[in-house]
Amino acid sequence: MPTILLIEDEAALALIVKDSLEMRGFTVEYAADGEEGLRRFQARTPDIVVADVMMPKLDGFTLARQIRARDQAVPIIFLTARSQTADVVQGFELGGNDYLKKPFSMDELIVRINAQLSRQPTAAVAPAGPLPIGRYRFDYPKQKLALDGGPSADLSNREAELLKRLYDQRNQVLERNTVLKELWGDDSFFNGRSLDVFITRLRRHVKDDPQVQILNIRGIGYKLIV
Numbered sequence: 001m002p003t004i005l006l007i008e009d010e011a012a013l014a015l016i017v018k019d020s021l022e023m024r025g026f027t028v029e030y031a032a033d034g035e036e037g038l039r040r041f042q043a044r045t046p047d048i049v050v051a052d053v054m055m056p057k058l059d060g061f062t063l064a065r066q067i068r069a070r071d072q073a074v075p076i077i078f079l080t081a082r083s084q085t086a087d088v089v090q091g092f093e094l095g096g097n098d099y100l101k102k103p104f105s106m107d108e109l110i111v112r113i114n115a116q117l118s119r120q121p122t123a124a125v126a127p128a129g130p131l132p133i134g135r136y137r138f139d140y141p142k143q144k145l146a147l148d149g150g151p152s153a154d155l156s157n158r159e160a161e162l163l164k165r166l167y168d169q170r171n172q173v174l175e176r177n178t179v180l181k182e183l184w185g186d187d188s189f190f191n192g193r194s195l196d197v198f199i200t201r202l203r204r205h206v207k208d209d210p211q212v213q214i215l216n217i218r219g220i221g222y223k224l225i226v
């Protein structure tokens with residue numbers, strides 16, 4: 001059965017969530033703070049992480065940053081009472097996959113968990129060699145992007161998958177709903193915000209070649225101009 005790493009400092013809430021998940025067949029590893037959560041993650045990589053944002057010793061955002069330095073693939077769901085747009089965007093920028101506001105129902109949490117666990121993005125076909133994107137060379141299998149033969153920047157798995165799809169549709173529109181369903185599993189509001197964050201990241205990666213642009217096509221999607 002899938003293993004969930006639950007990191008929550010509110011003991012009463014953690015007990016309810018842990019018992020409810022185990023009753024539905026999940027294996028739950030529990031940690032009461034961010035530092036313990038990171039130790040448990042390093043000892044045994046779970047199938048998914050469910051973490052509070054505001055925790056002692058190591059907050060959820062810092063925890064996510066450290067997890068993403070080690071593992072780009074494991075899904076992370078944030079639990080938080082904070083719902084400002086800036087907080088949501090920061091969570092996605094740090095590699096979060098979903099965001100659930102407290103108080104929440106267990107049914108909603110389980111739906112979110114199952115959606116992340118069942119998401120199987122269709123991988124783009126690996127090219128024979130680095131792809132030319134203006135002055136950049138994109139090594140899709142290795143998830144690296146280099147400018148003019150210089151040092152390579154490492155891309156996350158999600159960044160590489162998104163850039164490959166933009167490249168395959170270069171100078172044409174990549175539809176937003178299509179990429180959301182392929183890489184995120186559905187086109188919900190929070191997944192849409194996550195996609196926006198990754199588009200912003202890619203723009204930063206290619207900012208040193210002014211001939212390369214990633215345009216918003218309002219209401220439709222994005223276009224890579226090379």
